[in-house]
């Protein structure tokens with residue numbers, strides 16, 4: 418079996434100072450990629466900064482015989498996003514792979530979700546992916562080659578309480594991935610996304626019981642263990658013991674490889690299982706003079722998943738609609 422390798426290629430992994438990003442960086446480096454290990458080194462809620470975690474992972478890669486440089490710019494601004502790309506170009510002269518992985522959480526129910534909490538999360542996840550991708554894109558277009566792996570979440574695709582900011586950001590990343598896959602096709606730039614499930618500090622933070630009131634703060638993750646019941650803690654330990662973050666990285670590596678045949682797709686990955694999320698469209702219900710009552714009376718038919726399709730782009734969706742319309746006699750002919 419030939420090994421998937423990245424010799425001569427350069428990868429940027431954002432948020433690679435810990436958690437999933439560290440494993441992505443270690444795997445890519447072990448297969449020959451030169452890696453820019455980016456991380457701002459803050460808390461799970463995005464407070465503080467420390468160049469240490471990125472340095473430590475870059476050092477770990479070098480000690481294992483790989484090649485890496487550390488970078489501690491924040492993905493959350495356009496200027497710093499360019500800074501990350503400049504680090505890669507200064508060290509290695511090209512960019513073949515970008516893994517947009519950096520992330521934070523600021524969870525709370527909507528009434529307590531302040532605009533500042535929304536901004537902080539959108540800035541890192543959604544705008545962060547944009548801020549690093551845009552300058553990297555120029556390099557990839559010039560090369561006529563690129564692989565981008567974004568990081569979305571089931572919380573954005575399926576929804577989950579207390580994460581309106583995060584769900585909006587992660588849902589936005591799905592849209593960004595779909596659009597860039599189409600825009601990148603002519604230049605051999607493939608853009609896919611993963612929705613990971615892994616035992617990291619972020620998952621621990623998410624699984625803790627909600628605070629009695631008010632919003633998150635940086636100390637919340639540290640409180641989690643002490644406020645959990647023994648039964649809840651036991652369940653959490655059982656779940657997290659299966660969710661080694663290293664089991665997500667092979668999916669990232671494949672999507673980052675030259676041989677990756679797909680673009681614009683979303684793969685959920687955790688505990689060694691890989692599956693695909695997709696957007697389906699039901700066959701639906703058609704009435705040339707549709708009324709609100711028609712919608713009420715035909716809701717089951719509208720929602721019926723039998724015979725659904727998976728349109729590749731809006732043009733294909735409109736074509737499906739027009740086929741149904743064309744198959745019916747014009748108004749007044751009935």
Ligand code: NAI
Nearest residue numbers: 432436437457458459491492518519520570614615617619
């Ligand atoms: P983590 O908290 O261990 O890692 C996130 C890393 O991003 C941290 O090292 C942090 O310092 C870095 N970071 C945060 N803000 C940054 C910024 N502005 N610039 C550069 N680096 C920054 O969490 P984890 O679980 O490894 O998360 C990685 C990605 O996976 C995130 O995008 C997260 O939303 C996503 N995810 C994780 C899931 C899980 O089960 N762990 C589930 C769904 C999505």
